[in-house]
Amino acid sequence: MRLDPAPVDLTGKTCLVTGANGGIGASTAAHFAALGARVMTTDLSDRFDGECDSDHRGIDLLDNQGLQECCDWIAAETPDVVFNNAAIFDMGSVLDAGLDQFDKLFGLNVRAMYAVMQAAARALVSAGRSGSIINLASQAGHRGEALVAHYCATKAAVISYTQSAALALAPHGIRVNAISPGVVDTPMWDSVDALFARFEGKEIGQKKREVGEAVPLGYMGRPFEIARAAVFLATDQSQYVTAQTISVDGGSVLRF
Numbered sequence: 001m002r003l004d005p006a007p008v009d010l011t012g013k014t015c016l017v018t019g020a021n022g023g024i025g026a027s028t029a030a031h032f033a034a035l036g037a038r039v040m041t042t043d044l045s046d047r048f049d050g051e052c053d054s055d056h057r058g059i060d061l062l063d064n065q066g067l068q069e070c071c072d073w074i075a076a077e078t079p080d081v082v083f084n085n086a087a088i089f090d091m092g093s094v095l096d097a098g099l100d101q102f103d104k105l106f107g108l109n110v111r112a113m114y115a116v117m118q119a120a121a122r123a124l125v126s127a128g129r130s131g132s133i134i135n136l137a138s139q140a141g142h143r144g145e146a147l148v149a150h151y152c153a154t155k156a157a158v159i160s161y162t163q164s165a166a167l168a169l170a171p172h173g174i175r176v177n178a179i180s181p182g183v184v185d186t187p188m189w190d191s192v193d194a195l196f197a198r199f200e201g202k203e204i205g206q207k208k209r210e211v212g213e214a215v216p217l218g219y220m221g222r223p224f225e226i227a228r229a230a231v232f233l234a235t236d237q238s239q240y241v242t243a244q245t246i247s248v249d250g251g252s253v254l255r256f
């Protein structure tokens with residue numbers, strides 16, 4: 001039998017992480033850096049809070065000028081790997097989630113995600129280089145939830161754009177995949193928990209405990225468990241994988 005293990009190595013690669021001060025973004029940036037990558041990071045703050053060296057810019061991706069700055073930066077640097085991760089969560093059913101919430105959630109989770117992916121794809125195609133784009137979807141993108149109308153829809157859109165982009169970019173050797181986390185213990189979940197407390201009359205911490213216990217593997221995911229999937233998708237370990245949305249959720253996809 002011929003064994004052909006690909007190296008788990010990002011030496012010589014440039015990797016961009018958006019939303020890099022968040023739980024999943026910071027962990028993924030650190031994993032990429034530990035594997036030898038030069039890391040570019042963005043988040044709202046001018047300061048990168050993660051635990052690795054990075055070329056960081058404070059950019060609000062909901063702001064047109066900020067989004068343009070980010071796309072120009074991508075055009076100038078042509079990152080080999082993009083971890084397209086910045087997103088926000090909010091709650092509301094079709095009866096009360098208004099267009100303000102729609103604009104904000106679609107503005108960041110879909111519009112900015114798309115613009116970053118497009119800028120990276122254009123830069124790589126112009127340079128004649130292959131690359132890997134990793135978009136952050138969610139288990140919420142696989143089915144609607146009564147109280148989470150807009151967020152679920154944004155993540156369904158991420159899955160769809162990932163598929164279309166993967167097919168368009170395959171001839172250029174650029175792979176596009178999504179990661180679909182289940183419930184991961186990050187600052188985002190603290191705000192999700194507070195929103196569920198308000199909407200469902202739960203105690204603070206109750207929803208978080210309940211969702212963790214409902215995961216088939218028995219606990220909430222940790223950011224490094226998502227980062228490991230990002231490493232797989234960023235390296236040649238996954239060179240024959242494109243157009244996929246990989247659930248990293250402890251089996252929750254079969255429960256929720």
Ligand SMILES: NC(=O)c1ccc[n+]([C@@H]2O[C@H](COP(=O)([O-])OP(=O)(O)OC[C@H]3O[C@@H](n4cnc5c(N)ncnc54)[C@H](O)[C@@H]3O)[C@@H](O)[C@H]2O)c1
Nearest residue numbers: 019021022023024060061062087136138181183184186188
């Ligand atoms: N935590 C979970 O349980 C979970 C589950 C499924 C999917 N996800 C997805 O994983 C990704 C990362 O989630 P996380 O839990 O690490 O979230 P997080 O809230 O910890 O991090 C998100 C980051 O995005 C940044 N951000 C927010 N608004 C921004 C803006 N306008 N411009 C630029 N950056 C902005 C925030 O400052 C934050 O650092 C997101 O796409 C999220 O939807 C998370």
